[in-house]
Amino acid sequence: MxxxxxxxxxxxxxxxxxVPADVLRETETTVAFRDINPQAPTHVLVIPKAHYRDAAALAAAEPALTADILREAGEVAAEEKVVGTGYRIVFNxxxxxxxTVFHxxxxxxxxxxxxxxxx
Known part of the structure; x- marks a missing residue:
């Protein structure tokens, strides 16, 4: 389900x-951890604790949780000190x-x- x-x-x-991960932040609804194959000096994944196959399924089912992920992405960017130089948030x-991971x-x-x- x-x-x-x-x-x-x-x-x-x-x-x-x-499963161990380099966790940077955790909230009631999300976990943020470093990507094991970074594509940039800062490359952090922010996931919902609840399982949804992809961003479209998540947004359709739980818009508030989608907002939590975006808010946490901004917090990660601030902690990683990339706000001033710019950063990208990507959902594949x-x-x-x-x-490659269907969560x-x-x-x-x-x-x-x-x-x-x-x-």
Missing amino acids: AGEPQTDCLFCKIAAGE TGSGAGQ AHAHVLGGRGLNWPPG
């Missing part, structure tokens, strides 16, 4: 503390867009020039 932890989901396991939705998550990227358009 949407929103319920999935036993085969890496990010559900990280949210539950069953679907394998064709580069989503909604935002990438917070910064610390270097981020050309547009990406990829």
Whole structure:
């Protein structure tokens, strides 16, 4: 069921503390941790603790939780000191867009020039 932890989901396991991660922030509804394959000097993932397959499913089911993720992304950017130089928040939705873990998550990227358009 949407929103319920999935036993085969890496990010559900990280949210539950069953798999180690370099956690920077945690709230009642979200967890923020460093990406293990960073694409920029700052590359942090912000995930909901509830399981939704992708950003579209999350936004349709829980707009307030989607806002929590965006708020936390801003807090991560402030703590990582990339607000002044700029940062990007990216949601990859679907394998064709580069989503490899099918648990909604935002990438917070910064610390270097981020050309547009990406990829």
